[in-house]
Amino acid sequence: MDMQALYRTKLVSPEQAVSIVRSGQWVDYGNFLCAPLTLDAALAKRAEELEEVKVRAVGFPGLAAVAMADPSGERFIYNNWHFTGGDRILHDKGLCSYIPILYHEGPRYYERDIESDVYMVRCASMDSNGFFNYGVANSVQRAQIESARTIIVEVNSSMPVCHGGYDEAIHISQVDFVVESDNAPMFALKEPAVSREDMKIAEHVVSRIPDGACLQLGIGGLPNAIGRMIADSTIRDLGVHTEMLVDSYIDMYEAGRISGRMKRDLPGKMTYTFALGSQRLYDFLHHNPLCASYPVDYVNAPARIASNPRAVSINNAVEVDLYGQISSESSGIRHISGTGGQFDFAFGCYHSEGGQSFICLRSTTTDKQGNRKTRIRPTLEPGTIVTLPRTVTHWVVTEYGMANLKGKSTWERAEALIGIAHPDYREELMQEAARMNIWKRRLHPTGLSSEIRMAV
Ligand SMILES: CC(=O)SCCNC(=O)CCNC(=O)[C@H](O)C(C)(C)COP(=O)(O)OP(=O)(O)OC[C@H]1O[C@@H](n2cnc3c(N)ncnc32)[C@H](O)[C@@H]1OP(=O)(O)O
Ligand SMILES: CCCC(=O)O
Known part of the structure; x- marks a missing residue:
């Protein structure tokens, strides 16, 4: 023909x-x-x-x-x-x-x-x-x-x-x-600014990434900052099995951090389902057999994600409540993005041998009028969509530290999350937790910083 x-x-x-x-x-x-x-x-x-x-x-x-x-x-x-x-x-x-x-x-x-x-x-x-x-x-x-x-x-x-x-x-x-079409150049994603808080969060997460981990990085400035920090680290033999391919994978690859040899699914390949970034990323992908795209029901299938040992997912969120419910897609009735693959990777990574999933968020956000609010809230506002139910949430990370919620009771979750909230909001959060019957007055609360220990 x-x-x-x-x-x-x-x-x-x-x-x-x-x-x-x-x-x-x-x-x-x-x-x-x-x-x-x-x-x-x-x-x-x-x-x-x-x-x-x-x-x-x-x-x-x-x-x-x-x-x-x-x-x-x-x-x-x-x-x-x-x-x-x-x-x-x-x-x-x-x-x-x-x-x-x-x-x-x-x-x-x-x-x-x-x-x-x-x-x-x-x-x-x-x-x-x-x-x-x-x-x-x-x-x-x-x-x-x-x-x-x-x-x-x-x-x-x-x-x-x-x-x-x-x-x-x-x-x-x-x-x-x-x-x-008019053959217009590819849309290039504007690189989001990386804040001091993002760098602190990145330090926490990077400290838990072992040699041979298999990475998924989500969208936004923070996952890119984490990728760049890994590029400057001594972590070895990383693999890539990710929904979205972003620029920082190139940094990690060029720094010799990625070999893909510890992956069980498609060893050596950078596996992904879509890519979004700068022209540098699109040039890297052009006719490059190092990378392989697959349909999303292959890449994001939780069992396949889990099949790679030490699978690590790193994603952003909008808000988290004291029960550990994560919203990454809305705030009240304002819809912001979507569930996307966050559930797939959080669930899949926890089932991988040695796997971990990290939900990262700055402890506060400031709206366009300049009003600051805490992202760790007693409860989510009515209308806010839960992206990860509390049963699926593993690690939550802010610039103040990390909280592992798996296996924790409601009061332990509240304690751990208040421990990584912005200090200006901790007292108020403790009072709310007490009102919600998820707070214990303890002499030795393990998840809290020393100031909070003094306060309880
Ligand atoms: C593509 C991938 O991520 S693959 C990974 C798996 N998929 C997912 O994790 C999907 C869900 N996650 C996401 O969509 C994103 O990671 C997000 C939305 C949580 C964060 O992405 P970012 O680009 O860093 O979000 P950003 O900080 O720019 O905020 C986006 C909007 O939400 C608003 N927003 C963020 N936090 C809050 C909050 N706590 N309260 C109210 N509004 C908020 C911002 O003001 C902004 O609105 P605007 O466009 O009108 O200015
Ligand atoms: C449609 C999926 C995009 C995402 O996971 O964020």
């Missing part, structure tokens, strides 16, 4: 491609940087003629044009499996709905529970064998494609070609329409 000839028969303009969409249909977008920005813009232009087209995205880079085109929310109903800053802005305006997901279950939802009419995905240019590589997101895409009736590929030559274990590419024979 002449692949180029087949390509030409399927090549259409963005406007022609999106003309396939009918009112009432479900349209799925490629995940993260596979979001089809050109097709999204073309579909948005049809706002006047369509009704109730339901769009699902995953971590859209920026503001989805379909949501912006329709302030009434009647033409397009925009939904997202995991919010970015742009999705948050839309949600605050009532223009984006969150879809709850345990990330490793994502493909199964499409196989069993939901359907899709049209799938639109941004890919790398077609290769000589007729494959369009998805580049930086493997994720849920294969299952989404299999569930959709019409597949539209949007080519962007800036997308790196990333090796995968499987399902990292789609063949021209499976595609209905091809659209060529």
Whole structure:
């Protein structure tokens, strides 16, 4: 078969491609940087003629044009499996709905529970064998494609070609329409600032990472700071089995910290399901057989995570209550991001031989009006979503120390968490804990700093 000839028969303009969409249909977008920005813009232009087209995205880079085109929310109903800053802005305006997901279950939802009419995905240019590589997101895409009736590929030559274990590419024979984009450069994630508190938290966590650990780092400044600190450490033979590949894995690799030889699953490979970072990361991934993307039901399956010894997950949270419930996705009714793979990795790592999961958060946060509040709270505010139930939480880390909650009673949890809260809030937290009947007046509280011991 002449692949180029087949390509030409399927090549259409963005406007022609999106003309396939009918009112009432479900349209799925490629995940993260596979979001089809050109097709999204073309579909948005049809706002006047369509009704109730339901769009699902995953971590859209920026503001989805379909949501912006329709302030009434009647033409397009925009939904997202995991919010970015742009999705948050839309949600605050009532223009984006969150879809709850345990990330490793994502493909199964499409196989069993939901359907899709049209799938639109941004890919790398077609290769000589007729494959369009998805580049930086493997994720849920294969299952989404299999569930959709019409597949539209949007080519962007800036997308790196990333090796995968499987399902990292789609063949021209499976595609209905091809659209060529403006080949805009890859979206580069702004490197979040790293604070003094982050560095303190990183020191605590790094002190517990053994040689041969298998790492998962989450999103944000803190996991990157931890990666960079590991790069400067003497820890050896690290492995990578992570949901998201970020820049600091390159630092660790180039510093000789990563060999992958202690992994049981895919030894030697850096295994991941999507990547997000700077152009340096995308250049590193391009045609690099050191790294392999797999679908999320492979990477995030808790049993597979657990199959590597000394698996370590390091993730951020928004808030934690004195019972040890973690919210990493909302604060009250304000939705912030999503469950993503946090549950998968916290659960999976604890079941790995010598595994540990760390939830890291600065002890306080300051809102845009300058008001500071504690992130360790007596209870979560009504509406706050629990990302990790207290039974799953292992280590909680702030700049004031670390608390291991596994096997601990409610009063031990309260004591340990108050011990790592900001000192300005500890007295108030102790009073609340007493009111909640989860506080013991003890002569020798083990989890508390000396000031607190004096106070009780
Ligand atoms: C992609 C991966 O992470 S893979 C790992 C597994 N997946 C997960 O852990 C998913 C859940 N976790 C997450 O989504 C993130 O780690 C987060 C949201 C917890 C932290 O991410 P960061 O980028 O460091 O968050 P950041 O500090 O920028 O805060 C994000 C928003 O939440 C708000 N926020 C954060 N903490 C609070 C709080 N305690 N109260 C109210 N709002 C808060 C911030 O103001 C900000 O809102 P804005 O965009 O309007 O300014
Ligand atoms: C969709 C998953 C992203 C995350 O785990 O944060």
